[in-house]
Every structure is written in structure tokens, then in C-alpha cells.
Amino acid sequence: MILFHYPFYKYVFTHLDVFSLGGALTFLSTFIILYVLAFISLFLIALISIRALKILSMVIIITNSIALYFVLTYHVILDRTMMGNVFNTDTGEAASYYSPKIFFYLFFLGILPAYAISKIHIQKAKKLHLAMQSFTIVIISVFLLYLNSPTWLWIDKNAKYVGALAMPWSYTVNAARYQLKEFKQNKKQELLPDGKLANDNKMIVVLVIGESARAANFSLYGYNKETNPYLSKLGIVALQGATSSATYTTASINSILSPTGSTSDEDEPLSSYLQRQGIDVIWRSNNWGEPTMKVQTYQKAEDLRKQCTGEGCDYDEVLLTGLDNEIKNSPKNKTFVVLHNAGSPGPTYYKKYPQAFEVFKPVCKSVDLQICTKQELVNAYDNTILYTDYFLSKVIGTLKNHDEIPSLLVYVSDHGESLGESGFYLHGTPYAIAPDFQKNIPFLFWTSPAFVKENKLENREYKENYNQKNIFHTVMGAFNMTGKIYDQQLDIFHKTP
Ligand SMILES: [Zn+2]
Structure with a gap:
């Protein structure tokens, strides 16, 4: 030593x-x-x-x-x-x-x-x-x-x-x-058995993968600060009691993209699978920790930034650069878009949103927590959630530009975050002993009127306790895809719940 x-x-x-x-x-x-x-x-x-x-x-x-x-x-x-x-x-x-x-x-x-x-x-x-x-x-x-x-x-x-x-x-x-x-x-990824598309009708699914967002700080989940002013006006549904499969990014991303919710990267991820089944897949990333995948379009934030204009380009909004056109010009009728957000990673929460979103003040501007109060830390974190709220409302705006096409937006965080409760900070605590703050995640969706009509979702009630493995089957179902791998019980919009 x-x-x-x-x-x-x-x-x-x-x-x-x-x-x-x-x-x-x-x-x-x-x-x-x-x-x-x-x-x-x-x-x-x-x-x-x-x-x-x-x-x-x-x-x-x-x-x-x-x-x-x-x-x-x-x-x-x-x-x-x-x-x-x-x-x-x-x-x-x-x-x-x-x-x-x-x-x-x-x-x-x-x-x-x-x-x-x-x-x-x-x-x-x-x-x-x-x-x-x-x-x-x-x-x-x-x-x-x-x-x-x-x-x-x-x-x-x-x-x-x-x-x-x-x-x-x-x-x-x-x-x-x-x-x-x-x-x-x-090591080769195991290819999943082929599925079958019931029709070739147009459909857009956007999956937004968040980073370190915890359900407890979303007003959609009952938080006492107004962190969801945009989404709460857009008829978004917040699924209650959703949990992540892991407390760190790589394992959680694997789980979100796996049909069994597995945290290893052995299975072909959802993105590669849908691409192979004839769906146009666009993956845009402002983050890391993704498994190897084969998709038609993979765009990193730094490349998108070259075409981006405005203050939002340094933040998650960069992922929306030209997205509208990209969807319009999609070579296929069915389009799957994944936006992998930078989201809310600590400890420098205050750096993850544009100045205009510094609504909750004062904020912690140090990595040395001894000089920050708990409230300053939480304020900075809440501003990141507020910005994510705004970002998601912009994604919905993009989908509304294509309202002739049925569309679905799913937002799920990779894992939660600790903000000093019982002495825990950040995330990555071993799952068995991790506090609930690291496991209880926001799981939201928005459906276009055309999608609601097509799937008869008008008066649908949703269960509780969904988790990341529901995503694979829900996305498959939204594209009207069936096959050996599809489990309708795990599809949130399954015809007979
Ligand atoms: Zn993460």
C-alpha cells in the first residue's frame, strides 16, 4: 500500500x-x-x-x-x-x-x-x-x-x-x-424464432428508454412537486407498481429488449429481432450500455448534433433531430423507433437539462455532497425529470404529426436512483438489497386515437406490477405480430385482458 x-x-x-x-x-x-x-x-x-x-x-x-x-x-x-x-x-x-x-x-x-x-x-x-x-x-x-x-x-x-x-x-x-x-x-447471440405479421398496415412504435429515473419523483405517480406538467395534459397512462429487472444500465437494457426479461445479452434483442422480421428500426442513442444489435439505422447523439439547432441540442432533444422526416421517409409500413435518453444520471444532475428547466431551486452544483443539502440534490434531480417530461411531450407531438397512422409511445426507465435515503446514493446496489427507489421505475405509455380505436382500448383498465419483460410482447402485439415467442399474457394491450 x-x-x-x-x-x-x-x-x-x-x-x-x-x-x-x-x-x-x-x-x-x-x-x-x-x-x-x-x-x-x-x-x-x-x-x-x-x-x-x-x-x-x-x-x-x-x-x-x-x-x-x-x-x-x-x-x-x-x-x-x-x-x-x-x-x-x-x-x-x-x-x-x-x-x-x-x-x-x-x-x-x-x-x-x-x-x-x-x-x-x-x-x-x-x-x-x-x-x-x-x-x-x-x-x-x-x-x-x-x-x-x-x-x-x-x-x-x-x-x-x-x-x-x-x-x-x-x-x-x-x-x-x-x-x-x-x-x-x-459469442453469438441466439436468434429468436421467426414471427408472423398479421397485416402490413402502417404502425409506428416509439420506445423511449430513460436513465436513472425513479417513479417516486414523477407527479404522475403521486409526487407532491409538479414534475409532469406537460405529460399530465396529454392523456398519458402511468402503469402502477412497475419495477426494473436490475439496478444498473447494461443489465436493465438487456432486460427491456429481452422476451423473458433476462438481464444477460444472450438473446437477440428486440431491435435486431424486429429488423429481421421486416420492420424498419431506427435506434438513436444519447447514452451507452446497449447490447450488440443489427438495425437499419443506428444514430449516435454526436452525429445527430451536426444537423441539430437550438439549445436543446446539448441535451436529450438532440435525439429528435429530423426524426419527423425519418419517420415520414421510412421504407417500411411498420416503423420502430428507440430513443435512448441520457436522462437523469448523477451525481451532476444539474448538468442534464437546459437552463430553462431549472424550475426547482436552489440546486446542488457539486459532486461533494457534504456541501449540498438533501433538498438541493433533490431539486436538481427533479429538474431532470421535468426535462424528461418535456422531452416526452415533444415525442408525442412528433407522433401527432402523423395522426393518420396508428402509433404508440412507451417510456420506461432502465432503473431508479437513490438520493441519499438510508445513506444510499446513485444506483447499482446489488438487486437483493437495493432500496425500492432503485427498482421502482416510471412505465408510461401514450396511444394515438387511431391505435385506441384499432385495439378497442377505449375503456381499458390496466393491471399493476408490470415490469420490463412486458415491453417485448407489447411491442410485438402493437405491430400485430404473432409467433412462438409472443406471449399474449405479457402484452399490455392484449385483446382479452
Ligand atoms: Zn442506467
Whole structure:
């Protein structure tokens, strides 16, 4: 923790005011995390054998010394991409990276300390004794971390750098992550069985995937602040009790696009499936974490921005650039549009909406939560919801321009968000213990008069407790598609509910 973490502490000290209370506590948290990780892993090895512990420590120290040489000499961080470079560098190229200086690192920071470890005599302790002691240390550390939870935001925001400078985790974990990504990319998605289109009538479905929006802060779900002034006037339906399948983006997106709500990306996603079944699919993204897909049109926000004009171009409205025309010129009768929003990701909520939407004030403008009140944080978050409300009303406006065609808008968030309740912030808490705020999501839809008429939805009552796996079947049903994969019980607009 002392010998190999000079770049780590250097990063922490330059990006954090360690002489302020918040900064000092954050520094303490990073130290505790490093300590607990090293402690737990070495302890588990020690339980197996002291000899293994010694050998492993020696190996880690030697590889650490080489890693430190690269970090300090080339000013790199050992993130996943960098580990990918390491695996893909041929030996000739690799040789050019070595200078005699590496032997200095290797000898003084690797071999010498490793030799010292080999000479240390370790007294055998009773395993039970050792386990109890370790358990106590871990519990105290985790408790300290929990007390220090407002500092997680900084760590989360800087995770890429902090993680890529923490030895030996930087190169071991990121090497594993790189290999996993390669493995996943080489794995083929299982194609779903073909469906059947009952007709070739015109139909537009727009699926908007939100980010970190939680139902609790939508006035459509009973929130006491007016965060849905636009949608509440447009006859939108808010499905009650909807939950997400996961608390983090990639898993949730997989689930939204899967017929079974699965959080893995093994199945062909809805977008690729519909494209393969002859529907025109347009995917526009102002976010990340999407599975590999094969669609006719995939547009990223930065490309759309080139044609976009107005203040909204820096925000989610960029996704609406030329959408009207794109729908009009769709080569097929059935068009499926997915808009993947930037939405409400923390901790810098105040950066996610145009100035005009700063309605709830004052707002938190810092990632250091110690200097923000809970109310400032919630205000900033509520403004993002207000902006999403406006954005969705614009999407409905676009659909209304095509009112001769039956259309459906579905909005669902990927997962919810914690805003400091019980000490939790952001999202990504393991599902089993995640607070409801991270799981209860807005699930809204809007139907055009033509769609209502065609599907006889005039007096339809909707059940509660829908979740992300309803989306696949609802979209299939809206396109009048049947087949082995279609489960009408999961279609929200199923003819006989
Ligand atoms: Zn997300």
C-alpha cells in the first residue's frame, strides 16, 4: 500500500482537496477500500496455506514493480483498454517499451522486497482465531465506509482512474474484464424464432428508454412537486407498481429488449429481432450500455448534433433531430423507433437539462455532497425529470404529426436512483438489497386515437406490477405480430385482458 501507490495517491491528492473535511474523509475511504481488498484476498489465501500466501505475495510484488514502471514512465493508467493493448502487442513492439530503468524498478521494488518476504518467518495461528480477527477488521472497515457514504460519489466518478492505479487490481481485474469482453463479443447471440405479421398496415412504435429515473419523483405517480406538467395534459397512462429487472444500465437494457426479461445479452434483442422480421428500426442513442444489435439505422447523439439547432441540442432533444422526416421517409409500413435518453444520471444532475428547466431551486452544483443539502440534490434531480417530461411531450407531438397512422409511445426507465435515503446514493446496489427507489421505475405509455380505436382500448383498465419483460410482447402485439415467442399474457394491450 505504500510502495506501489505513489501514482494512486498523486491522483487522489491532485483531484481532491484533502485538507477540507469532505476531502479528508474521501481520502480515508479510498484508503480503507484499498486496505480491505488487499486484506480479504491475502487472508483467503492464508486460510489455504501460508506457503501459497508467501509465493503469491512475491509474485504480486514483482508484477507490481513492472506495472509501476509503466505507469510512471509512460503516464498510462492500467484500465481495460490498456490491458487490451498489452494483450495485442507483439513481442517486437513490446521490446521497444523497455529501457534499462525497468531493471532498477524490478530489482529495488520487486526482487528485493520479494526476497525479504521469502525470509520472513510466519508463525502459524489457529485458523479460527485468524478468521475471527479478520472478520472484526472487515466489519469495522465496512461500517466506516458506510458512515462515509457521501464520499462514494467522488470515488464513483473517479472510479476509472482510481481503479486503474490501485495495485494489483488495476492490471489483474482489467485484464480479466478485457478477456470477458472479448469472450462476449465472440459469442453469438441466439436468434429468436421467426414471427408472423398479421397485416402490413402502417404502425409506428416509439420506445423511449430513460436513465436513472425513479417513479417516486414523477407527479404522475403521486409526487407532491409538479414534475409532469406537460405529460399530465396529454392523456398519458402511468402503469402502477412497475419495477426494473436490475439496478444498473447494461443489465436493465438487456432486460427491456429481452422476451423473458433476462438481464444477460444472450438473446437477440428486440431491435435486431424486429429488423429481421421486416420492420424498419431506427435506434438513436444519447447514452451507452446497449447490447450488440443489427438495425437499419443506428444514430449516435454526436452525429445527430451536426444537423441539430437550438439549445436543446446539448441535451436529450438532440435525439429528435429530423426524426419527423425519418419517420415520414421510412421504407417500411411498420416503423420502430428507440430513443435512448441520457436522462437523469448523477451525481451532476444539474448538468442534464437546459437552463430553462431549472424550475426547482436552489440546486446542488457539486459532486461533494457534504456541501449540498438533501433538498438541493433533490431539486436538481427533479429538474431532470421535468426535462424528461418535456422531452416526452415533444415525442408525442412528433407522433401527432402523423395522426393518420396508428402509433404508440412507451417510456420506461432502465432503473431508479437513490438520493441519499438510508445513506444510499446513485444506483447499482446489488438487486437483493437495493432500496425500492432503485427498482421502482416510471412505465408510461401514450396511444394515438387511431391505435385506441384499432385495439378497442377505449375503456381499458390496466393491471399493476408490470415490469420490463412486458415491453417485448407489447411491442410485438402493437405491430400485430404473432409467433412462438409472443406471449399474449405479457402484452399490455392484449385483446382479452
Ligand atoms: Zn442506467
